[in-house]
Amino acid sequence: MSTRRGWLLVVLSSVLAGCSGGGHSGPRDRPTASVPGESAPKSRGTIGVSLLTFENPFFKVIADHITTEGEKQGYEVVALSADEDPAKQSNQVKDFVTQKVAAIVLSPVESRAIVPAIQEANAAGIPVFTVDIPCLEPGVKIVSQIATDNLGGGREAAQAMIEALGPEGGKVAVLHMKTAESCRLRVKGFTEVITQHNQTATAKVEIVGEFAGEGRTADSAAAMKDALQTHQDLRGVFAINDPSALGARATLEQAGKADAVVIVGFDGQLEGKQAIKDGKIYADPIQFPDRMGVAAVEAIVAHSKGKELPAENLIPTKLYRKSDAEQDPDLK
Numbered sequence: 001m002s003t004r005r006g007w008l009l010v011v012l013s014s015v016l017a018g019c020s021g022g023g024h025s026g027p028r029d030r031p032t033a034s035v036p037g038e039s040a041p042k043s044r045g046t047i048g049v050s051l052l053t054f055e056n057p058f059f060k061v062i063a064d065h066i067t068t069e070g071e072k073q074g075y076e077v078v079a080l081s082a083d084e085d086p087a088k089q090s091n092q093v094k095d096f097v098t099q100k101v102a103a104i105v106l107s108p109v110e111s112r113a114i115v116p117a118i119q120e121a122n123a124a125g126i127p128v129f130t131v132d133i134p135c136l137e138p139g140v141k142i143v144s145q146i147a148t149d150n151l152g153g154g155r156e157a158a159q160a161m162i163e164a165l166g167p168e169g170g171k172v173a174v175l176h177m178k179t180a181e182s183c184r185l186r187v188k189g190f191t192e193v194i195t196q197h198n199q200t201a202t203a204k205v206e207i208v209g210e211f212a213g214e215g216r217t218a219d220s221a222a223a224m225k226d227a228l229q230t231h232q233d234l235r236g237v238f239a240i241n242d243p244s245a246l247g248a249r250a251t252l253e254q255a256g257k258a259d260a261v262v263i264v265g266f267d268g269q270l271e272g273k274q275a276i277k278d279g280k281i282y283a284d285p286i287q288f289p290d291r292m293g294v295a296a297v298e299a300i301v302a303h304s305k306g307k308e309l310p311a312e313n314l315i316p317t318k319l320y321r322k323s324d325a326e327q328d329p330d331l332k
Helices: 002-019 057-072 086-098 111-123 150-168 181-198 217-230 242-254 270-277 289-304
Strands: 045-051 075-081 103-106 128-131 144-148 170-176 205-212 234-239 262-264 284-286 312-315 318-320
Touching: 045 057, 045 086, 057 075, 057 289, 086 103, 086 111, 103 111, 103 289, 111 128, 128 289, 144 150, 144 289, 150 170, 150 181, 150 205, 150 234, 150 262, 150 284, 150 318, 170 181, 170 217, 170 242, 181 205, 205 217, 217 234, 217 242, 234 242, 242 262, 242 270, 270 284, 289 312
Parallel strands: 045 075, 045 103, 103 128, 128 144, 144 312, 170 205, 170 234, 234 262
Antiparallel strands: 284 318
């Protein structure tokens, strides 16, 4: 009888032990003890992410996809906005180094300002990747740059502008953000194609100036006012992103020139695509921030396995016009 009672106690203890995990069934809530022969999944560590700003939805999409893909691959992800503040971003990177993260992903606010913080990460043996905005400064080691083909996208924007202006050509203003390498590449590609076009065109497309839109709607609205005051016969605007294009459009509407000046933007954010459908923006070379976020994590995983990576992984843009917007299921 005592033997049977002892056997029952053993069985009861085993059942209670199996129920001690509570009512949660997610992977983080599983008990650490596992079935014999089954190993618990190991964390790869943390990916520290510091991006230019989350006010621009483009960077938020990148952060969200790094987070989702990183968690799929076994990483914790800490994604922060630098709020366009070089000092804040440097402190974020230094904190990541102190925390001994597995990898760091950056879109630098200002390439030169971030150099000392990247050097600290390099010295600590933490791999650094850049996304969208590169850091091409000497003295730093970047494993790989994941970005839009901004030069190619700028060339597509120029083709759209030439198409929109037609055989009459005309004067074009550029709303720039000169502090960002990605934007410098866009304007470079745009200028190259316009210059080439003008060599054979009867009526030239004249770039009359670059105005500091800074990639922000309010600043671009003000810059558009300056451009109109200087060039009242303006026929086109190339804006380096959608917030900038929408700021330009607001000013043109206020000035009664919305139908006289064509806008070519860049990005393909939902608001920008809607503006293309509504005829407020002519076209955008659209980017794919979701792909960029996933590609950043894939690069981190590959590097962790000792694989050689290209210095640059460029994702092509796609020119998006009104005809594309009309077929876009995401638009109203």
